[in-house]
Amino acid sequence: GAVVSQHPSRVICKSGTSVKIECRSLDFQATTMFWYRQFPKQSLMLMATSNEGSKATYEQGVEKDKFLINHASLTLSTLTVTSAHPEDSSFYICSAREARGVSYEQYFGPGTRLTVT
Amino acid sequence: AQSVSQHNHHVILSEAASLELGCNYSYGGTVNLFWYVQYPGQHLQLLLKYFSGDPLVKGIKGFEAEFIKSKFSFNLRKPSVQWSDTAEYFCAVKPLNTGFQKLVFGTGTRLLVSP
Numbered sequence: 001g002a003v004v005s006q007h008p009s010r011v012i013c014k015s016g017t018s019v020k021i022e023c024r025s026l027d028f029q030a031t032t033m034f035w036y037r038q039f040p041k042q043s044l045m046l047m048a049t050s051n052e053g054s055k056a057t058y059e060q061g062v063e064k065d066k067f068l069i070n071h072a073s074l075t076l077s078t079l080t081v082t083s084a085h086p087e088d089s090s091f092y093i094c095s096a097r098e099a100r101g102v103s104y105e106q107y108f109g110p111g112t113r114l115t116v117t
Numbered sequence: 118a119q120s121v122s123q124h125n126h127h128v129i130l131s132e133a134a135s136l137e138l139g140c141n142y143s144y145g146g147t148v149n150l151f152w153y154v155q156y157p158g159q160h161l162q163l164l165l166k167y168f169s170g171d172p173l174v175k176g177i178k179g180f181e182a183e184f185i186k187s188k189f190s191f192n193l194r195k196p197s198v199q200w201s202d203t204a205e206y207f208c209a210v211k212p213l214n215t216g217f218q219k220l221v222f223g224t225g226t227r228l229l230v231s232p
Contacts, residue, residue: 034220041227042224043223043224043225044222046220046221093160095220105163105166108160108162110159111160
């Protein structure tokens, strides 16, 4: 099946710094990528949707200036957490969509555990 | 509000017991339905999906799910669980009649299978 990778898998940063997380579709072209956040023992919450070559669409309550998303190519999307704070510590998961007509599947990356100290 | 509900937050079973995890959604139109599994320390994996046709869907590892449109449900079942089925299970729904087709997840059910 389709594979989505994320890098890094874990990152620890100091409060006030920025962190970039990469999401790659390894064996397919993803016109759309999704970024989720998962809090402990909770479900995945969609943060934003990015389409290749255009601006990301953010969900209500997600600060677009804080969570910068770039989808520069059909196989790469990046999420940059700017001026990170301890409350940004979470598990960030990306997902890539393989479009097939009306119905499609999303493939998920392994996630990135961000800890802000 | 439109949502996806998983009523069982934690389930504990012994090996060989039968499993049924509930999933209900509140979208009125046509939907695609999914069950994902997240094993400890691993990423989400697709167990099975329903797009159209036979409402009884068979997935990997002996799992199946039944779409009952009148009940807005898509319950996951397995006749005999194994210790290796210990994981968190997420139901997800993609409404097709909205402008943008987003996947909406339930809150998850944590399954613990004791040997």
